[in-house]
Amino acid sequence: METELSERSVSVDILINFDENQRLDYNLADELETRERAQVREYVQNIMRKRSYLDFLIDEFSSVSVAEMKPGLKNILRLAIYDMLFMDSTPDYAAINEAVEIAKMKLGSKTGDLVNAIMRNLQRDREKLPKPAFKDRNKLVATTFSHPEWMVERWRKRFGEREAFQLMQANNSRPHYYVRVNTLRTKPENFELRLEKMDVDAKPSDWLPYYYQIDSVQPFISKGLLSKGICLVQDIAAGFAPTVLDPQPGEKVFDLCAAPGTKSIMMADLMQAEGEILSVDISSERLEKLAESALNYGAENIKIRRGDVLEVSLGLADAVLLDAPCTGTGVLSKRADLRWRRDEEGLKNAVELQEQLLEEAANMVKRGGRLVYSTCSLEPEENMEQITKFLEKYDNFELEPLEDYLPEEVLAEEGKAYQTFPHKHGCDGHFGVLLKRVK
Numbered sequence: 001m002e003t004e005l006s007e008r009s010v011s012v013d014i015l016i017n018f019d020e021n022q023r024l025d026y027n028l029a030d031e032l033e034t035r036e037r038a039q040v041r042e043y044v045q046n047i048m049r050k051r052s053y054l055d056f057l058i059d060e061f062s063s064v065s066v067a068e069m070k071p072g073l074k075n076i077l078r079l080a081i082y083d084m085l086f087m088d089s090t091p092d093y094a095a096i097n098e099a100v101e102i103a104k105m106k107l108g109s110k111t112g113d114l115v116n117a118i119m120r121n122l123q124r125d126r127e128k129l130p131k132p133a134f135k136d137r138n139k140l141v142a143t144t145f146s147h148p149e150w151m152v153e154r155w156r157k158r159f160g161e162r163e164a165f166q167l168m169q170a171n172n173s174r175p176h177y178y179v180r181v182n183t184l185r186t187k188p189e190n191f192e193l194r195l196e197k198m199d200v201d202a203k204p205s206d207w208l209p210y211y212y213q214i215d216s217v218q219p220f221i222s223k224g225l226l227s228k229g230i231c232l233v234q235d236i237a238a239g240f241a242p243t244v245l246d247p248q249p250g251e252k253v254f255d256l257c258a259a260p261g262t263k264s265i266m267m268a269d270l271m272q273a274e275g276e277i278l279s280v281d282i283s284s285e286r287l288e289k290l291a292e293s294a295l296n297y298g299a300e301n302i303k304i305r306r307g308d309v310l311e312v313s314l315g316l317a318d319a320v321l322l323d324a325p326c327t328g329t330g331v332l333s334k335r336a337d338l339r340w341r342r343d344e345e346g347l348k349n350a351v352e353l354q355e356q357l358l359e360e361a362a363n364m365v366k367r368g369g370r371l372v373y374s375t376c377s378l379e380p381e382e383n384m385e386q387i388t389k390f391l392e393k394y395d396n397f398e399l400e401p402l403e404d405y406l407p408e409e410v411l412a413e414e415g416k417a418y419q420t421f422p423h424k425h426g427c428d429g430h431f432g433v434l435l436k437r438v439k
């Protein structure tokens with residue numbers, strides 16, 4: 001119980017910090033063991049995936065509304081309800097006791113009593129819990145599926161209700177994970193032998209070479225395969241952008257907005273570390289991760305530069321990847337917190353920044369060179385609408401067909417773009433196009 005208490009209590013700290021600073025800081029779990037840190041992530045991500053519904057239940061069983069609660073109490077209750085209703089391994093009494101102890105420890109004995117009273121109320125009605133019944137359809141759907149109302153409204157309009165439900169259900173499910181073999185460090189056949197020895201289920205992908213769908217990244221961490229650079233954890237759809245850019249050994253490549261760097265690492269492998277990749281990002285913290293990965297993965301042709309793409313002067317490249325900052329609505333099952341950090345204003349700002357970044361990136365492509373624009377968003381404004389606007393303004397770029405690189409089922413825009421959806425493709429939602437500079 002001692003360690004479980006600390007897992008829960010650290011999870012509460014992370015949730016409180018998120019409410020106060022809009023930042024998910026897993027460093028708060030650094031003192032825990034690997035397995036416990038994994039449990040903290042599970043708690044935090046699952047609570048993010050069910051947040052509106054948990055808040056609805058708090059409102060039903062507490063005399064103080066969620067809106068009036070301080071982050072401490074609110075997040076202890078979210079965790080306690082999640083524990084009681086969704087963690088099969090936690091008996092009701094343990095869910096209540098643990099929450100009461102955390103409340104006493106963090107907020108005093110009175111709050112402990114309040115948590116106890118609210119949780120006992122809920123336990124009494126456990127078999128016939130109230131269901132959200134708001135007249136406002138967006139609010140009802142948003143509470144049931146725990147997504148923000150603005151997102152629900154736009155997805156219901158765009159996809160229709162049935163498909164919007166499927167998408168939100170996929171966002172609330174445990175995501176699929178993939179690893180990609182790093183051929184700079186091992187041969188694919190040797191990697192398969194390792195997998196056999198490790199006795200893990202890993203299904204090779206039909207879509208791209210060297211990718212395997214896995215159930216959990218844990219064995220790959222514990223056997224040191226990531227730290228030794230043997231394979232990279234990367235969603236298969238995240239691999240589409242480097243695949244269609246198709247960097248060749250000896251070329252000069254710019255990876256703009258590169259950190260934490262999985263696409264730079266993959267490109268180094270595609271180039272067999274010959275030629276040059278200049279990886280640029282505005283965030284030094286994220287670039288540190290890239291630098292560490294480049295060492296681990298033997299990506300010796302990566303050079304790192306901290307800078308704002310809107311200001312740096314880099315010269316010209318054969319191939320440029322702009323993996324633009326975006327709302328991330330395609331990766332909500334892995335990054336459940338993102339849904340609570342985004343709003344319509346944020347979408348508008350992202351679109352404006354992407355437009356400027358795309359113009360700068362285009363100026364760095366030499367004549368005859370290639371430019372890939374990619375996002376992990378599902379929103380048309382960040383994706384094809386961005387490209388249409390760009391092509392209306394610049395007649396020196398043309399869209400290239402992608403059928404030679406990617407499977408048909410992920411292609412959109414008559415084969416001139418790719419777009420995946422979590423509920424249709426079983427991977428993250430990514431978009432991308434390949435543009436050629438023709439004059």
Ligand SMILES: C[S@@+](CC[C@H](N)C(=O)[O-])C[C@H]1O[C@@H](n2cnc3c(N)ncnc32)[C@H](O)[C@@H]1O
Nearest residue numbers: 257258259260261262263281282283308309323
């Ligand atoms: C989608 S992430 C990139 C992910 C990365 N390509 C990868 O595969 O690991 C977007 C990145 O853009 C960076 N960024 C945002 N605005 C930028 C700017 N004006 N100049 C350079 N980098 C920027 C962020 O720091 C962030 O690391």
